[in-house]
Amino acid sequence: MLTGKPLNIAIIGGGASGALTVIQLLQNINFPVSIKLINKDQSIGRGFAYSTNCPQHLLNVRTNNMSLFPDKPNHFIEWAKKNNIESLIEKSGLPLEDDFLPRMYYGDYIHDTLNEAISNKKPFIDFEIVQKEAFDMDADNGSYTIKFTDQSETKADKVVLAIGNFLPTNIPIPNEAFYGSASYIRHPYDSNLLNAIKPDEEVLIIGTGLTSVDVVLQLKANGIRGKITAISRNGYLPHHHVEKVKHPVYIDGGANYSLHEALSVIRKEIKAAGSKGMHWPNVIDALRPFNQKLWIGFSDKDKKLFVRKLSPAWNISRHRMAGAIYNKITALLNSGNFEIVKGGLKNLTSENGRVRVDLNTKDTAHSSIYVDRVINCSGPQTDYEKVEIPLLKNLVAKGIIGPDPLRLGINATPDGAIISRSGATSPTLFTLGPPLRGILWESIAMPEIREQAEKLALILGRE
Numbered sequence: 142m143l144t145g146k147p148l149n150i151a152i153i154g155g156g157a158s159g160a161l162t163v164i165q166l167l168q169n170i171n172f173p174v175s176i177k178l179i180n181k182d183q184s185i186g187r188g189f190a191y192s193t194n195c196p197q198h199l200l201n202v203r204t205n206n207m208s209l210f211p212d213k214p215n216h217f218i219e220w221a222k223k224n225n226i227e228s229l230i231e232k233s234g235l236p237l238e239d240d241f242l243p244r245m246y247y248g249d250y251i252h253d254t255l256n257e258a259i260s261n262k263k264p265f266i267d268f269e270i271v272q273k274e275a276f277d278m279d280a281d282n283g284s285y286t287i288k289f290t291d292q293s294e295t296k297a298d299k300v301v302l303a304i305g306n307f308l309p310t311n312i313p314i315p316n317e318a319f320y321g322s323a324s325y326i327r328h329p330y331d332s333n334l335l336n337a338i339k340p341d342e343e344v345l346i347i348g349t350g351l352t353s354v355d356v357v358l359q360l361k362a363n364g365i366r367g368k369i370t371a372i373s374r375n376g377y378l379p380h381h382h383v384e385k386v387k388h389p390v391y392i393d394g395g396a397n398y399s400l401h402e403a404l405s406v407i408r409k410e411i412k413a414a415g416s417k418g419m420h421w422p423n424v425i426d427a428l429r430p431f432n433q434k435l436w437i438g439f440s441d442k443d444k445k446l447f448v449r450k451l452s453p454a455w456n457i458s459r460h461r462m463a464g465a466i467y468n469k470i471t472a473l474l475n476s477g478n479f480e481i482v483k484g485g486l487k488n489l490t491s492e493n494g495r496v497r498v499d500l501n502t503k504d505t506a507h508s509s510i511y512v513d514r515v516i517n518c519s520g521p522q523t524d525y526e527k528v529e530i531p532l533l534k535n536l537v538a539k540g541i542i543g544p545d546p547l548r549l550g551i552n553a554t555p556d557g558a559i560i561s562r563s564g565a566t567s568p569t570l571f572t573l574g575p576p577l578r579g580i581l582w583e584s585i586a587m588p589e590i591r592e593q594a595e596k597l598a599l600i601l602g603r604e
């Protein structure tokens with residue numbers, strides 16, 4: 142159909158998920174449509190993950206699994222070759238397809254692919270980037286009015302909430318006033334804040350996951366000589382990638398497993414692999430195509446148990462660092478200039494121009510330490526009832542969206558159709574990527590997001 146009123150589609154959030162949904166729409170829609178990509182800043186296609194300009198921040202997925210398109214596995218490799226990325230990076234000894242490239246180039250890749258899709262768009266498709274913050278939205282008879290902070294508004298027939306990742310929440314401590322201090326950095330991806338740290342300052346990082354690793358590398362690349370201490374309850378750093386060897390499928394894709402059954406199959410496979418001298422990470426990676434299905438099949442009780450008890454171990458095993466990063470972090474740990482303390486945060490107090498950190502830890506040498514800066518890398522806030530973002534607060538208050546039962550994201554179907562607070566599944570309001578964490582568990586990395594964007598574009602493209 143090439144006549145009639147165009148369908149209005151608005152995508153709120155222009156990070157990787159929003160940009161990729163637009164790319165899919167521009168490439169595949171065959172009738173008049175007007176698409177608006179709404180993003181509050183200039184980081185189109187990049188978001189938190191790919192806005193970094195620190196070359197030490199590497200992808201944690203190999204080049205050969207980072208294509209934006211499920212049906213074109215070599216797309217990113219080809220882009221990297223065309224742009225001669227290998228000549229710009231530190232040599233890792235790995236061939237390009239198995240390497241972990243700096244994230245900033247992945248941001249360039251998304252940017253270039255979006256621009257190409259815009260240049261090649263069909264004449265009956267209107268596309269516009271709206272650089273504004275959406276702060277509210279009304280739903281009326283199947284149509285939406287999106288309101289911006291500058292008082293302007295726009296209408297849409299279908300909306301995608303591609304709002305992605307949030308900042309970490311402040312850890313509850315008696316002295317909450319500390320969080321207003323200039324010594325505290327809540328935004329671990331804000332390079333300007335990290336670059337303002339002076340070379341001799343000592344730093345406490347709350348959290349020991351991949352974001353903490355990023356921050357340590359960035360601080361060291363900036364010439365910070367002061368000691369860096371990272372704390373977490375388990376004291377675990379993420380594991381590192383090993384040589385990739387394709388592991389055979391060992392899960393029955395058609396069967397439903399309880400958590401207990403799934404764990405027992407995985408443990409057995411890891412043991413068998415170990416006895417043959419094979420690496421366990423490849424056993425975990427072989428599960429990836431089945432992770433969402435396993436998760437959807439678990440009972441609510443199993444899901445809660447997994448989140449509470451097993452997710453820390455899963456996260457460090459599943460989301461691993463590149464070998465080159467592991468070597469750097471190990472060298473820093475060995476030098477004594479970076480230290481990990483197992484414990485919980487008790488309090489933070491400004492004292493004589495420094496920060497006194499009180500910890501709940503068995504390690505008595507660290508129950509009280511002094512630093513100059515505290516950086517929160519404790520992981521994104523996921524509870525939509527607590528998120529301080531105006532748009533989401535308003536949508537939750539109106540019941541247009543609600544938290545999923547695990548409070549890891551937005552309540553929705555596995556296809557991303559949003560389920561309102563009253564339990565109605567919307568045919569016109571969708572989400573993808575990190576907000577689907579509670580529904581799919583495995584929903585934050587590009588190999589999953591690219592599949593979601595492709596399917597979502599098909600659903601959005603239905604007249």
Ligand SMILES: Cc1cc2nc3c(=O)[nH]c(=O)nc-3n(C[C@H](O)[C@H](O)[C@H](O)COP(=O)(O)OP(=O)(O)OC[C@H]3O[C@@H](n4cnc5c(N)ncnc54)[C@H](O)[C@@H]3O)c2cc1C
Binds near residue numbers: 158200202244352
């Ligand atoms: C540090 C980091 C490293 C990662 N590394 C990898 C990796 O190596 N490999 C991999 O596969 N995955 C990786 N991931 C995971 C994954 O790629 C990201 O989670 C993904 O980029 C999510 O993109 P997104 O667009 O959903 O969210 P975001 O990147 O958070 O983007 C959301 C966008 O929406 C905008 N926005 C939000 N609210 C509004 C509003 N109200 N109005 C207007 N605009 C709004 C924001 O400004 C932002 O630009 C990483 C994630 C992080 C955080």
